[in-house]
Amino acid sequence: MTTSELTGISLFRWAWRQLTSMRTALILLLLLGFAAIPGSLFPQRTQNPMKVNEYFTNNPTLAQWLDRFKLFDVYSSPWFSAIYLLLFISLIGCVLPRTLEHLKAIGAKPPLTPKFLEKMEFATSVAASKASALDQAEKYLRRKRFRIRRDADSISAEKGYSRETGNLLFHLSLILILVGVGIGSLYGSKGEAIVSVGDRFINTPTSYDNLAFGKFQSEGSLTPFELTVTDFKASYDVRTNAPSDYTLSVLAANPVGSKTTAKIIKVNAPLTYKNTKIYLQANGYSPLVTVRDKSGKITYQGGVVFLPQDGNLTSSGAIKLPDMNPQIGFVASFVPTYDRSNKRGAFSAYPEVLDPRLLVSVWTGNLGLDSGRPQSVYRVDTSKMSRIGLAQLKLHETYKFSEGSITFEGWKPWVNLQIVDDPGKIYALFGAIFAILGLLLSLFTRQRRIWIKVGEGVQIAGLAKNAAPGLEKEIADLKSKLEEKL
Amino acid sequence: MTSTNYAYLSNYAVYSAMVLYTIAFFAHAIEVSFSVRNVEAETKFDFGRTDRAGRIGSAMIFLAFIFLTLGVLFRGLSAHRVPWGNMYEFSITGAFAFTGAYLIALKKYKLRWLGLPVSIAVLLTLGTAITVLYRPSAPLVPALKSTWLAIHVSAAIISGGVFLLANCIAATYLILDSYESKGLPRPRWATNLPTLDALDQLSYRLVAFVFPLWTFAVIAGAIWAESAWGRYWGWDPKETWAFITWVAYAAYLHARVTVGWRGRKAAWLCLFAGSTFLFNYIYINIWGTGRHTYSGL
Numbered sequence: 001m002t003t004s005e006l007t008g009i010s011l012f013r014w015a016w017r018q019l020t021s022m023r024t025a026l027i028l029l030l031l032l033g034f035a036a037i038p039g040s041l042f043p044q045r046t047q048n049p050m051k052v053n054e055y056f057t058n059n060p061t062l063a064q065w066l067d068r069f070k071l072f073d074v075y076s077s078p079w080f081s082a083i084y085l086l087l088f089i090s091l092i093g094c095v096l097p098r099t100l101e102h103l104k105a106i107g108a109k110p111p112l113t114p115k116f117l118e119k120m121e122f123a124t125s126v127a128a129s130k131a132s133a134l135d136q137a138e139k140y141l142r143r144k145r146f147r148i149r150r151d152a153d154s155i156s157a158e159k160g161y162s163r164e165t166g167n168l169l170f171h172l173s174l175i176l177i178l179v180g181v182g183i184g185s186l187y188g189s190k191g192e193a194i195v196s197v198g199d200r201f202i203n204t205p206t207s208y209d210n211l212a213f214g215k216f217q218s219e220g221s222l223t224p225f226e227l228t229v230t231d232f233k234a235s236y237d238v239r240t241n242a243p244s245d246y247t248l249s250v251l252a253a254n255p256v257g258s259k260t261t262a263k264i265i266k267v268n269a270p271l272t273y274k275n276t277k278i279y280l281q282a283n284g285y286s287p288l289v290t291v292r293d294k295s296g297k298i299t300y301q302g303g304v305v306f307l308p309q310d311g312n313l314t315s316s317g318a319i320k321l322p323d324m325n326p327q328i329g330f331v332a333s334f335v336p337t338y339d340r341s342n343k344r345g346a347f348s349a350y351p352e353v354l355d356p357r358l359l360v361s362v363w364t365g366n367l368g369l370d371s372g373r374p375q376s377v378y379r380v381d382t383s384k385m386s387r388i389g390l391a392q393l394k395l396h397e398t399y400k401f402s403e404g405s406i407t408f409e410g411w412k413p414w415v416n417l418q419i420v421d422d423p424g425k426i427y428a429l430f431g432a433i434f435a436i437l438g439l440l441l442s443l444f445t446r447q448r449r450i451w452i453k454v455g456e457g458v459q460i461a462g463l464a465k466n467a468a469p470g471l472e473k474e475i476a477d478l479k480s481k482l483e484e485k486l
Numbered sequence: 487m488t489s490t491n492y493a494y495l496s497n498y499a500v501y502s503a504m505v506l507y508t509i510a511f512f513a514h515a516i517e518v519s520f521s522v523r524n525v526e527a528e529t530k531f532d533f534g535r536t537d538r539a540g541r542i543g544s545a546m547i548f549l550a551f552i553f554l555t556l557g558v559l560f561r562g563l564s565a566h567r568v569p570w571g572n573m574y575e576f577s578i579t580g581a582f583a584f585t586g587a588y589l590i591a592l593k594k595y596k597l598r599w600l601g602l603p604v605s606i607a608v609l610l611t612l613g614t615a616i617t618v619l620y621r622p623s624a625p626l627v628p629a630l631k632s633t634w635l636a637i638h639v640s641a642a643i644i645s646g647g648v649f650l651l652a653n654c655i656a657a658t659y660l661i662l663d664s665y666e667s668k669g670l671p672r673p674r675w676a677t678n679l680p681t682l683d684a685l686d687q688l689s690y691r692l693v694a695f696v697f698p699l700w701t702f703a704v705i706a707g708a709i710w711a712e713s714a715w716g717r718y719w720g721w722d723p724k725e726t727w728a729f730i731t732w733v734a735y736a737a738y739l740h741a742r743v744t745v746g747w748r749g750r751k752a753a754w755l756c757l758f759a760g761s762t763f764l765f766n767y768i769y770i771n772i773w774g775t776g777r778h779t780y781s782g783l
Contacts, residue, residue: 022740022745023745025740026737026740026741026744026745029733029736029737029740030733030734032733033729033730033733033737033762036721036726036729036730036733037726037730039721039726040721040723040726040727040770044721046720047720047721047722047776074721075721181719190716190717237624237625239622239624240621240622240624242624242625242627243627243628244625244626244627244628245628245631246628266628267628267629267631267714268628268629268631268632268634268710268713269713270713270716277716279714279715279716281715281716420716420717422717425712425718428718429709429718432705432708432709433705435701435705436698436701436702436705439697439698439701440698443694443695443697443698466743467687
């Protein structure tokens with residue numbers, strides 16, 4: 001063996017000892033707490049990509065620097081991952097040897113009785129018969145379920161091993177939770193889709209508005225269910241306008257084409273197919289319109305999904321007609337219950353449809369759909385267009401402009417479904433349950449030793465781990481038991 | 487009785503509790519100020535008289551606690567649900583839990599010296615609740631309609647009450663420790679307080695006792711989030727800060743049990759951990775973004 005190898009190994013040993021030391025673990029633990037803070041101060045891509053874009057528009061230079069340090073993706077950033085991975089390596093390096101040690105200790109007898117009991121805590125001499133004291137003490141301690149080492153002139157008894165059992169269980173469970181999180185992100189999928197009442201959703205990648213797969217998850221692995229939205233009811237509190245209930249009725253089949261069954265989906269009650277769950281996440285309105293060209297021929301008829309802008313579902317959206325000549329775009333708002341103020345213009349006063357209006361501004365020119373740049377379906381790029389009309393329509397009203405007309409025919413509700421496949425969460429759940437059990441066991445078990453020695457006289461002493469209270473009373477109890485038998 | 491009647495009754499009960507807390511506050515203030523007045527050692531210290539004031543304070547806090555219990559209860563009855571739907575309701579329940587923790591500790595550990603800070607803290611909480619945070623009693627939004635509401639929020643509120651109590655004790659420890667380290671005698675108002683060692687142990691016991699409950703509150707929240715929002719953990723600001731609080735208290739427990747921190751260092755760490763909880767409750771609820779925005783503000 002050469003010296004360089006030696007130093008290599010010893011360097012590794014040294015690093016390992018440092019990493020698995022309690023002080024390092026403590027520093028890493030606190031560091032993890034601090035590292036989590038920026039994620040709550042800056043908008044995060046995984047939660048709110050729109051806010052991140054907004055941040056980039058408002059503070060371009062600062063945002064660039066923040067982005068370099070991954071401050072918009074804190075929880076998947078290299079530095080955050082480094083901290084928790086080091087912490088978990090440190091934890092494993094600490095817990096595994098202790099687990100082996102603990103398993104050995106469970107099989108073994110308690111350690112030898114110390115030589116000089118009078119130096120120990122709670123040391124007291126007992127006026128008991130030397131001949132029978134050890135027998136009586138053993139009987140007493142066995143009944144109290146102590147582990148006992150009986151030697152010629154002494155007893156060493158210990159109780160509360162489950163403190164360490166709980167402690168180890170807790171830490172091993174944390175590893176199980178991490179494994180669960182890992183499985184979920186590698187083998188899971190998560191996506192969203194807007195489905196209008198009356199429409200059918202088939203669980204294939206193309207049906208989604210957005211869909212993300214884990215690294216080891218393929219497109220073919222989606223649960224092959226289908227569902228048709230038959231009804232959506234939202235009710236609101238008339239005093240506060242806050243929603244009080246959402247009920248989504250669907251006809252569902254798994255796999256596609258099998259017999260359908262009627263199901264109800266609510267906010268706290270998703271529809272479940274094994275690891276896949278279908279959640280009701282948001283809702284809004286699609287106004288129904290008919291657009292005609294100058295000759296009166298229908299160029300568009302149907303619903304258009306509008307996005308809610310406030311709690312009362314004032315919604316905005318776009319209707320684009322690239323096939324009309326010239327191209328026509330409507331920048332529009334749908335107001336379910338019309339009200340108006342000088343400051344805000346038209347707005348919705350209540351989230352249910354009681355007195356609806358469709359507000360449109362009509363634009364003509366180039367919609368810019370051929371430019372190749374992706375465009376939001378909720379917005380019209382009016383940079384190469386000019387406005388040719390403005391109208392506020394009541395139900396069934398028609399607005400005529402120079403290139404044609406638009407009729408407000410009605411509305412239908414839509415829902416946003418979130419479809420999540422997380423095969424790892426069951427591990428995380430078991431990890432969490434074991435963690436709590438372990439924690440309770442370790443924090444509420446008192447570990448203590450009691451020694452009895454027969455020499456000049458009979459002596460008792462004890463030791464309570466972490467200064468757990470109650471040992472004094474236990475020793476006094478044992479003492480009086482031994483003395484009463486005198 | 488109708489919902490509106492219950493809502494009125496709840497408000498009256500909370501107002502009455504506030505009056506009683508105010509009396510308790512003055513009683514405890516008299517108890518303390520009588521001792522503080524004697525800076526010079528020559529003046530005699532009329533212990534019997536302050537003791538009576540202190541006892542009146544304790545009695546008033548107990549009465550106030552009963553009224554606050556009724557206030558919380560009626561609020562729940564008026565809305566036909568657990569009274570944890572918005573920040574006003576969190577606050578009155580939080581004040582209830584905090585007082586409850588204090589009263590239990592008072593019976594067990596002779597903590598009457600905490601009466602003044604406790605009554606101030608509760609008065610401030612209730613005052614803000616009534617003036618700034620008040621919202622009419624209303625049904626829950628759909629996301630909150632779950633049995634987990636009762637489980638998750640009660641665990642979080644109780645943990646919070648005990649964490650804050652542990653914080654009060656750690657703060658007292660630090661104040662008294664600064665006297666002792668300068669070699670000064672304790673101020674008169676503190677002569678009746680337990681030894682530094684006992685305070686140190688007490689704040690540790692409270693944290694160790696309630697840490698599993700806080701862990702449970704976080705896990706219950708995760709289970710609920712899984713059924714309401716489609717993921718059990720999403721680093722929502724409130725979740726993040728709950729995690730930070732958890733990590734901070736975990737560090738505190740390790741520092742004490744494994745590394746053997748005691749006294750001043752441990753007390754500072756305890757204060758830090760408790761302040762992450764307060765930050766979460768106040769800042770994230772009112773100014774924060776994310777999905778835990780039920781404050782109604």
